[in-house]
Amino acid sequence: MPAKKPAVEKARSVLPSGRKDNNFFEQVYEVARLIPRGRVTSYGAIAAFLGPKGSARMVGWAMNGAGKIKPKVPAHRVVNRQGMLSGSAHFGSPTRMAELLKKEKIKVKNNQVVEFAKHFWDPAVELEI
DNA sequence: TTGTTGACCTCTT
């Protein structure tokens, strides 16, 4: 298998403190970047893909610094299990996330992704572990 | 230092 990419060091460099390995956060950022345009995934899906414990909340925390790190992480493609834009309030503007998704040809209604199951991108399946 | 909060999910009543 190919060696790991330097994204680890890069992510650590931009992390709030880089005090720990942040391996979990790295994975979250990497997976988020791998989300194709016009597709969406859920926090729990990423958490479950990274580990059986599924700390979905940590995925949200990781996304908290998504706009601070580089390359830019498409956090707007990550929503909750219901397909609701729960993180829209953290995009600076409440409609920022919805607009971004609309540009991705994804229909959004009431801060909720339409046909969410259809646009759902499961890392465990697409990445074929 | 401990305690609470948080872009969540799943089980139980």
Added chain:
DNA sequence: CAAGAGGCCAACA
């Protein structure tokens, strides 16, 4: 069928 509580790990006060 609907509502409530618990659990996960990390950062902030």
